[in-house]
Amino acid sequence: MKISVTVNGKRYERDVEPRTLLAYFLRESLGLTGTHVGCDTSSCGVCVVVLDGEKAVKSCTMLAVMADGHEIMTIEGLVQGGVLHPLQQGFWDQHGLQCGYCTPGMMMTSWVLLKQNPNPSEAEIREGLSGNLCRCTGYQNIVKAVEQAAAAMQSQPVETVA
Amino acid sequence: MFPAPFDYHRPGSLDETLVLLAQYGGDARVLAGGQSLIPAMRFRLARPAVLVDINQLDELAYVREADGMLAIGALARDAALERSSLIESSYPLLFDTSAVVADPVVRQMGTVVGSLCHNDPSGDWSVTALASRAQIVVRGSTGTRVVPIDEFLVDSFSTAVAEGEIALEVRFPSPPPRTSGSYQKIERKVGDFATSAAAAQITLGDDGTVAQIGIAIGAAGPTATRVADAESALRGIKPTKDAIRAAADAARKIADPVADPRGSVEFKKDMAGVLVGRALLAAFERLGVGGLR
Amino acid sequence: MSTTIEPTPTPERHAMGKSMKRKEDPRFIRGHGRYLDDFTLPGMLWMSLVHSPYPHARIVKIDKTAALAVPGVVAVLTGEDLAAHNLAWIPTFHGYDKQMVLAVGKVLYQYQEVAGVIASSREIAQDAAELVDVEYEPLDPVVNPFQSRDDKIILRDDRENKTNHIYHWEVGKREETDAAIAASDVSIKERIVFQRCHPAPLEPCGILADMNPATGRLTLYLTSQAPHAHRTVVSLVTGIPEDKIHVISPDLGGGFGNKVPVYPGYVVSAAASVVLGVPVKWIETRTENLTTTGFARDYHMDVEIGASKDGRVTALKVATVADHGAFDAAADPTKYPAGLFGIVTGSYDFPTAFTELDAYFTNKAPGGVAYRCSFRVTEASFAIERGMELLARKLNMDPSELRLLNFVKKEQFPYPSPLGFVYDSGDYHMTLRKALDMIGYEDLRKEQAEKRERGELMGIGISTFTEAVGAGPSKHFDIMGIKMFDSAEIRVHPTGSAILRAGTKSQGQGHETTWAQIAAEELGLDPQNIMVEEGDTDTAPYGLGTYASRSTPVAGAAIAMASRKIREKARKIAAHLLEAAVDDVEWTNYKFQVKGQPDHALTMQEIAFAAYTNPAPDSEPGLEATYYYDPPNLTFPYGAYIAVVDVDRETGAVKVRRFLAIDDCGTVINPMVVEGQIHGGLTEGFAIAFMQEIVYDESGNNLNTNFTEYLVPTSLETPHWETSSTCTPSPHHPIGAKGVGESPNVGSPAAFVNAVMDALAPLGVQHIDMPLTREKVWHACRQAATA
Ligand SMILES: Cc1cc2nc3c(=O)[nH]c(=O)nc-3n(C[C@H](O)[C@H](O)[C@H](O)COP(=O)(O)OP(=O)(O)OC[C@H]3O[C@@H](n4cnc5c(N)ncnc54)[C@H](O)[C@@H]3O)c2cc1C
Ligand code: FES
């Protein structure tokens, strides 16, 4: 089936099997390997991408054909004009990653979280990220990273493009 | 892991959807949020020949009050309820539930109606729907039916939706004044289905007695289960510690869970009681009735 | 005697002891990490495995017809096909046993690999794998080691010895220990089980095998914590000369011990690539990860401690029954079948001790990896820390007092333990006192007493563990005969930047940063300009890899020593440039100067330039060195952890209200990285204490085949961690570092369990085995209520 998907602002037309999962479409058809896969049960969230600038979705639990006509943002779309997004800066500054495998998904979920709640408390961040697993960091520095990003975005709103 | 091959249709209208469902009958499955269906297909526990994707039907994405009812359309996501000020202010039971279904990412895709249609014995929405006496609007090519929730939940993973039909919306009666509720869930971690769950919704009369009440438990039988004995015992009386304790015991008695890695039958039965007690207590306290602990 | 310095950062340091941001992060935060599944090659095929639904069964027949008929399927391999290439069995890591690659004759555990399907896409490979028709004749399974002990059902008919008993191991003085315990005023004895669990890194294991028929070279992109060891194993098993094998371990999405062993999926893919002459990829599913690869623990330990009535310990005895699953694939050093379990005397000065262990085969997955711990140190630490808690209770003594009374004293180091280790350094009293102070121990005990009056359940749990890490000295430690040294190679470029290569392999620990910091500290160079490369066997010097907290103790030392070799050469160049005698040139303030003449100084950068442009007449040009470091001893990091919990007696829910971890890992290279390691390890310890276990039912079915049942805590359940440190450098390590990545996972389970048992003490509860699920705690509360 022919689909047309806008990913990180760029339109792609591809032929896919209906059963192709969005995560593999992004990784294998488009070569955007920043979106990872870590389970088969929609549990881990390393595959999270942003749908239509408003939903964080597990791309392993969405068919590529469902994205036809929609906009997707992946980790690769976070840098704007060569400048790191405050979330990227926050994760780096606060040691919010170790192996980095969960990091793209964490940042995508956080992106939507901050869009909906620009000034979240620690408890709200912990709640908001609870669909994403991390095996390395113990989450504490991830929370700090999101706090730093929130503060930076409040003082200097960034253009958020999906 | 990948689904087995299937045919995919994405109708642009409800009518088209109904035509497709009629055409493919038992071979077709409605695809809503996909948060239950796609994992099942990846494990090949589900192998539908045809998927009818309703995600394009934006007109079904509503959460609105009309005619004394809150209507939630088939494409309204859990997250829409979690973020709705209407739900937060007027539907405490629904609001509680919307925050503990699955995980916050899954909730951005998963739908309330899809969850009811999936009818997992440990699902959350069916418990809440029972306690608040919801109805489901079901449409097929021959017409529309409104099915009370007690009749809708037929058996594990089975509902009143017949081949060729679609569930259009779920309706919750708008609560009269002095109504509150609470949802209580024990889960091993976020993203786990309930080990045990309980929902309570209470309306107090002017005299402080219980005018209307709904109590239901989850993960305690083939489907969510109404604790009818507790409802009738509490109806018409002023709440007391003993009455709450008795309601909890009624839940223990009626609970018929299965043993699984989440817990033994004995544990789950007891939790059904503990959670019913806690749900009632929280609901009464939200209504300003104290002294029940 | 050990030196004791209060906390870490030494401000005058050039590069070490600083929380430098990680150099590897820029690629990860942009989504440009390169993990195994990110590699694709032209013409690549996919491999999918067929698994046994039975835990124990004879294979009657395998019919490939339907699978082979699926368009896109290239081959279906079975054990018999591999047998033709002598690859049906491979030796296990520590060399005493062998394991099946694909089942031949019978299957020995549920999910065992039975066939491999090679096809043109992942989807087709999976479709066809479903169609491989295997006929089984089920046999009775043996699902626990106590059942396996009676040898009524012999699992391994391939072995000469017709018994399920794998080995007996013991150390210490049995009679003396028995006598001492018998003569003690007080003693405790408890069966303590450390459950089977799994490292479950978020990135599963995988391989992309690429046999190039034109060059005859086999390139293996592999999720490998030990790339060189894997190259050697592949060469030994296949007979392919080692120079024709190239292992590349790319960015790893976590490892925790899971990516140390060689798995059947690797062998089948590599064999398929060799036979077909095209690249073949296999990426494990989460189910395969949890059901077939590298589990950890599964020790059933009988712990006995004797003491005088005033609380002085007299003797320790631990007898363990170990469940090794279907093959003895435990990743332990050859001479240490039970790893470093001898550390079980912990931080305490036992006059005598004895420990023994018997290992058995069962119809369960093989493994026994060092899951975020030095070999079997977690099991040992848990046993002693639980044991001390039980003893404190029996003596009616505060558990902190009992510990302070029995700790090895600072002046006893180097301390020879009764089970054969020589602890390098420590000041256990200082560290525990600091912890008690920081957490406000006395106030907490008061609060607890008040709560107990009201019937509320609050608990405080202590764990003061000592680890033995950094395997290891070559006279004792080898894996398949290869000594457990590690290596570093440093090349300083003319402009004063450098490349550093090591035999280790980071899985998130941040080696690209910390290794650069060590070299920069030793050489006075800018750590930002020292590029670190690991994981490529064509370029890195030979090393045994990263696991068991060995990287810093072993490779970290190799880096320091390679740097010092470079410094010695640089001294000669400096002497030449300064026109001074070599002996008159000294290294001060990260520069070479003529003794006592700071204005006659040269930076390493200047010397590097000269090494290529103006070399000393009597020495080789260039500036590089390689060092293979054979550690003289293990290192012994330790810590004092305190957990505070509240228990809901109605539901059995435990809330970890506070958790304080004070770690002493000797010299700290990067405090930020150390803290990150501790947060992560504590979270894994928390998961083990409260929710993780690989359970097999009575019929041998694995009940934890996915993240829906093998539970990983989220940000919401995970407690907030409080951390601090003391610093007792290792006297024998070139930079005094001891290693830290695993301490929190080793030390924390006992703190959690001790806290919950302390909370339940008023109910008379002695011990509950992990994981402390709500139901177990509820059950204990209930029994107490009805008793
Ligand atoms: C990690 C994870 C954790 C979860 N935890 C929980 C939990 O704790 N509690 C809980 O209740 N649920 C949980 N779920 C399930 C989740 O809430 C699902 O989203 C929900 O049950 C189904 O909604 P959906 O819109 O995704 O439906 P889908 O997956 O699209 O459909 C589910 C089923 O309902 C049918 N269906 C859907 N919509 C209609 C319709 N309008 N008419 C007729 N048939 C329809 C489909 O054909 C399918 O058979 C979890 C899911 C995941 C992935
Ligand atoms: S890969 Fe685990 S949730 Fe998508």
Ligand code: FES
């Ligand atoms: S950083 Fe490794 S899983 Fe999160």
